[in-house]
Amino acid sequence: MIRTDLSFIGEDAKKLIETFRPEADDAVFTLERGSGRGNDFLGWQALPFDYDRNEVSRIKAAAAKIRESAEVFVVIGIGGSYLGARAVIEAVKGLYHNDRCDGPKIYFAGNSVSADALNEVLDICRDKDFCINVISKSGTTTEPGVAFRAFSRLLTEKYGDGADERIYVTTDKARGALKALTDKKGWESFVVPDDVGGRFSVLTAVGLLPIAVAGCDIDALLKGAADSATAQKGVGTQAEEYALARFAMLNAGKSIEIMVSYEPRLTMFAEWFKQLYGESEGKEGKGLFPAACAFSTDLHSMGQYIQDGQRIIFETVLSVESSATDYDLGSDDDGIAFLNGQKVSFVNRMAQQGTILAHCDGGVPNVILRVDALDEYNVGAMIYFFEKACGISAYLLGVNPFDQPGVESYKKNMFALLGKPGFEELREDLNKRLRN
Numbered sequence: 141m142i143r144t145d146l147s148f149i150g151e152d153a154k155k156l157i158e159t160f161r162p163e164a165d166d167a168v169f170t171l172e173r174g175s176g177r178g179n180d181f182l183g184w185q186a187l188p189f190d191y192d193r194n195e196v197s198r199i200k201a202a203a204a205k206i207r208e209s210a211e212v213f214v215v216i217g218i219g220g221s222y223l224g225a226r227a228v229i230e231a232v233k234g235l236y237h238n239d240r241c242d243g244p245k246i247y248f249a250g251n252s253v254s255a256d257a258l259n260e261v262l263d264i265c266r267d268k269d270f271c272i273n274v275i276s277k278s279g280t281t282t283e284p285g286v287a288f289r290a291f292s293r294l295l296t297e298k299y300g301d302g303a304d305e306r307i308y309v310t311t312d313k314a315r316g317a318l319k320a321l322t323d324k325k326g327w328e329s330f331v332v333p334d335d336v337g338g339r340f341s342v343l344t345a346v347g348l349l350p351i352a353v354a355g356c357d358i359d360a361l362l363k364g365a366a367d368s369a370t371a372q373k374g375v376g377t378q379a380e381e382y383a384l385a386r387f388a389m390l391n392a393g394k395s396i397e398i399m400v401s402y403e404p405r406l407t408m409f410a411e412w413f414k415q416l417y418g419e420s421e422g423k424e425g426k427g428l429f430p431a432a433c434a435f436s437t438d439l440h441s442m443g444q445y446i447q448d449g450q451r452i453i454f455e456t457v458l459s460v461e462s463s464a465t466d467y468d469l470g471s472d473d474d475g476i477a478f479l480n481g482q483k484v485s486f487v488n489r490m491a492q493q494g495t496i497l498a499h500c501d502g503g504v505p506n507v508i509l510r511v512d513a514l515d516e517y518n519v520g521a522m523i524y525f526f527e528k529a530c531g532i533s534a535y536l537l538g539v540n541p542f543d544q545p546g547v548e549s550y551k552k553n554m555f556a557l558l559g560k561p562g563f564e565e566l567r568e569d570l571n572k573r574l575r576n
């Protein structure tokens with residue numbers, strides 16, 4: 141479970157929180173009653189309880205089959221169709237899960253249009269038995285579309301008609317080019333519910349299939365999310381406190397929130413957080429800019445700026461209260477003899493505590509989110525906590541948390557430059573600008 145610790149945000153911010161509390165309570169009611177903007181995308185709230193049992197059984201069966209028949213599993217998707225699965229797998233199994241865990245090695249593709257990135261994963265697959273899971277709610281996104289063409293082609297070259305057995309699709313139940321192709325080919329498919337937006341979809345098949353293939357316990361993940369949903373219901377919750385703290389920071393002149401963790405295995409979780417909050421709140425000229433740092437690593441790169449640069453930052457520290465393993469430093473007569481008799485987890489804890497105080501002294505308030513451990517249960521709880529807090533925070537800010545009108549602009553330009561039919565006029569215009 142997660143506790144929001146506001147001991148290090150300063151007295152002024154605490155007063156601001158009390159000023160804004162009635163508005164935050166309203167935001168909670170708006171979200172829970174489904175009376176706010178974007179209320180046709182609230183399906184994520186019920187996912188931990190009200191999921192399709194049959195679909196989850198099929199996910200487990202598919203994961204077991206993939207674990208038996210594949211040395212490599214390629215997950216093709218971008219944004220909300222990729223970040224959640226990778227975040228959970230790395231948080232629970234660690235950064236080097238491919239080398240340390242049994243089951244297929246998992247790679248991600250279709251999250252860019254880099255030819256090099258595509259070829260690297262294709263090369264890995266060439267002499268291995270592999271399966272793919274293409275994930276796209278709309279079924280029309282260019283990046284996964286390009287990767288899917290490449291990987292399905294390689295599957296056909298290797299397995300002929302047997303390729304169809306190795307393709308798993310996660311998409312809309314009725315719409316989109318991917319759905320039409322899936323029906324034609326008879327590929328095994330899973331559904332992204334209509335009322336769940338991409339960045340809120342990790343607890344659907346979008347996240348659950350890759351997470352299960354990685355050997356994670358998806359029942360425990362869902363149970364953690366369900367218990368978190370109960371804990372975060374109503375007003376006065378830890379999620380509301382976090383949303384309030386962010387709003388207080390924004391009103392105190394902070395414009396950047398850095399999600400900080402002292403556990404490298406949370407690096408991708410912070411990427412998932414960045415998308416969740418950036419895409420939900422960054423609109424109409426509003427919103428905190430969500431950033432991320434991995435400490436103590438980034439204290440040796442970004443630490444100077446955070447301590448001493450523009451005073452527009454606050455940090456949210458995702459503090460993991462117990463690491464899964466430890467290392468006893470024992471005794472030695474070397475340059476770190478002052479650490480004799482200590483454990484590495486103690487050193488990490490002192491780095492965290494020292495940094496929090498130093499940054500607070502430098503004018504960077506710290507919100508601490510305390511998490512018991514990085515297992516499926518707690519990671520499930522974290523997912524729901526951040527989703528709930530995001531909804532509250534966006535309504536408090538006065539924006540629709542569930543749309544993303546801004547991402548269309550680059551797509552239109554890209555389609556025009558690529559010669560997609562229907563974009564001829566824009567293409568001419570853009571080419572003129574690029575020639576100047």
Ligand code: PA5
Nearest residue numbers: 219220221276277278281338339
């Ligand atoms: O959160 C979102 O809606 C986006 O990040 C989408 O997940 C992303 O653009 C991918 O879209 P799709 O799943 O339709 O391919």
